[in-house]
Amino acid sequence: MRAYVMTAYGNVQDVVRLLDLPDPVPGADEVVCDIKAAALNPIDQKTIAGDLKQVIRYDLPHTIGFDASGTVRAVGSNVTAFRPGDEVFVRASRETIGTFAERIALPQSFFARKPAALTHVEAASLPLVGLTTVQGLVDRARAKAGQRILIHAGSGGVGTFAIQYAKALGLHVTTTTSSRNAEFVRTLGADTVIAYDKEDYLTQPGDYDIVFDTLGGAFTLDAFKVARRGGSVVSIVGPPDRQFADQVGANPLIRLVMWFMARRVFAASRETGVAYYRFLTESDGAQLAGIARLVDEGRIKPVIDRVFPFEGLPAAFAHLGTGRAKGKVVLSMT
Ligand SMILES: NC(=O)c1ccc[n+]([C@@H]2O[C@H](COP(=O)([O-])OP(=O)(O)OC[C@H]3O[C@@H](n4cnc5c(N)ncnc54)[C@H](OP(=O)(O)O)[C@@H]3O)[C@@H](O)[C@H]2O)c1
CATH class of the missing domain: 3.40.50.720 (NAD(P)-binding Rossmann-like Domain)
Structure with a gap:
């Protein structure tokens, strides 16, 4: 699969590369998701810049990205809540970042079902x-x-x-x-x-x-x-x-x-x-399901500033880095 990685700490343009990596295989409690859209957050830039070194140290090169929406591709032997084909959205943890990729394996407890009325771009903007x-x-x-x-x-x-x-x-x-x-x-x-x-x-x-x-x-x-x-x-x-x-x-x-x-x-x-x-935010599928309910009830609507193609991650980061985004900046894989 194709995945963006940070090869060192520094500026996105200098250290982020798009590589071919092995497809993830689900652990017993994990879900593998085919990612359709992934949202950017300022923490991605801070992570790549090395600003979080006191909080977490990554073995480099390391995949990047917290937010995603997509379709379940495979599940581990202990996974009961999701099946292949389910549409889901998710926030990775600091330890498991890697949503700027075609696929990711994450614990089932991080996932929730995507609100039915939302596109993947809209759902990816929320977690x-x-x-x-x-x-x-x-x-x-x-x-x-x-x-x-x-x-x-x-x-x-x-x-x-x-x-x-x-x-x-x-x-x-x-x-x-x-x-x-x-x-x-x-x-x-x-x-x-x-x-x-x-x-x-x-x-x-x-x-x-x-x-x-x-x-x-x-x-x-x-x-x-x-x-x-x-x-x-x-x-x-x-x-x-x-x-x-x-x-x-x-x-x-x-x-x-x-x-x-x-x-x-x-x-x-x-x-x-x-x-x-x-505080630092933690991944939580149950809370994400609560957010999905508010979306289903029409009480929360995603606000998308701009959508970039998967290949446009550096340009998407440059746009987010202006500090003027009105809502969310999202990568679309389709
Ligand atoms: N738990 C955590 O630790 C956690 C989680 C999420 C986010 N964060 C942090 O929270 C911060 C905000 O994240 P974000 O995703 O909301 O950033 P963002 O989308 O990049 O914020 C951009 C917005 O900030 C507004 N803005 C800039 N300066 C302002 C000012 N002086 N007064 C009022 N509005 C101003 C801009 O409006 P104008 O164009 O109108 O100025 C723009 O719409 C980031 O530093 C992020 O890393 C931390």
Whole structure:
């Protein structure tokens, strides 16, 4: 099969190659999927650049890519939930990345059935951003109907999903984006839109129960200025919290470095009485099935910025790397 691999850590254009690799064979608990579409995520670029070396070290060359949608080709002897021919979507784990390929073998527990009404391109756009949102808003912040949430970068891959998901949970959603995208995020359900090129969100009335920090840098610390006492800052880019250190099995030295990186955020959290969460997303087929139900009910619609052919991965990365994507960037194999 053809598969993209990173041959070293560096720029996509320099280190990513399309190779012929042996077809995967399913382990007892695994499903082999013929991939029809695979979505890009900023973490792919960070992985290839070597930014995650403290979290996971890959034996190079290594396949790349987290998100996929496709058809089950073969299943292992213990697999009962899926059969060849089933249409599925999936997020690979950090250890098993490799969806920028014609095929992949992954544990059955990572998969869910593709929402019937979606194309493979649409379904492939959902797993990583969907699981990130569920694991941030529900598993960490315990979001409840009636609460107020600020979602940064509402027009991005995570933001376009998170706005719709928060509305499905019954939250009041405020989001930031450029004025170019203000009307677009309103169509996704945002109640209040703050155009960052015209207004400063820090001067707007806040008192948010949850701030979903998808931007990092100064945005993480500033989140504590607009969250209410007893609320939560959920970050997917900010400095690591203690649970993050557990999640990546950090040794005592790395834990000390992580604490040093996060010390101002921890202080802000203590002073304001606002909880701080920073986590890495995990693969979860059951949560993915829950996302598929929301899609089937018409409460979440995939937002596709641009589709590239399989051979166009370098161009797709260049496009994602502009930081201006409006929804998801997806590779189509057909
Ligand atoms: N669990 C995890 O650890 C986890 C999981 C998923 C993602 N992430 C991280 O989360 C970040 C966001 O991911 P993504 O997929 O949503 O990225 P993305 O799709 O590349 O985000 C692009 C969007 O960001 C918006 N944006 C840029 N600067 C902004 C600003 N100052 N204020 C408001 N909006 C702004 C842009 O809107 P305009 O063009 O209008 O500026 C654009 O629509 C990435 O760093 C990613 O690695 C982490």
